[in-house]
Amino acid sequence: MKFTHRFAYYLVGLVIGCFFVGLVFSGKDTRCNYFPNARVLNDLRNKPFHYSDEASKVLAEKWIDTSDIKNTLQFGDIDFDKSNTEYKKGKLYVIEGKTLKNQKVLLKVINYPGKAVLESIEKKQAD
Structure with a gap:
């Protein structure tokens, strides 16, 4: 068989395989969250998100807003030494992140089976 024929068969198979x-993957919200940090943040983002009274008071202070919270839930780092503990019939996660103004923040989020609740927001002191 000539090289051109083999190459044509290869291309036909490649096109069918790509198709x-x-x-298989079109229309699916496929994510590859292999690391614990990414899995927990993805779980918290996909649940209905609520704010406690304490967190609502801090949000009213205007140094942080909901876009900073969403940004921290997207790109933050979970402190697993302080997290994954039973707290108010859920699991507490401590998430470190930054606001859009580069202010370091510490979020405490309770992960319940059907929702996530932002328990508190704290300014983190510069190291």
Whole structure:
């Protein structure tokens, strides 16, 4: 068999394979969250998110807003030494992040089976 024929068969198989891979993964919200930090943050973002009274008071102070909270839930780092403990019939997670003005913050979020509640917001002192 000539090289051009083999190459043509290869291309036909490649196109068919790419078509099936595209068909399988299209329309799905596929994520590859292999690390614990990414899995927990993804779980917290996908649940209905509520604010406690204490967190609402801090948000009213205007040094932090909900976009900073969402940004921290997207790119923050979870302190697992202080997290994953039973707290008020849920699990407490301590998340370190930054506001858009580069102010370091510490969020305490309670992860319940059906919702996530932002328990408190604290300014973190510069190291």
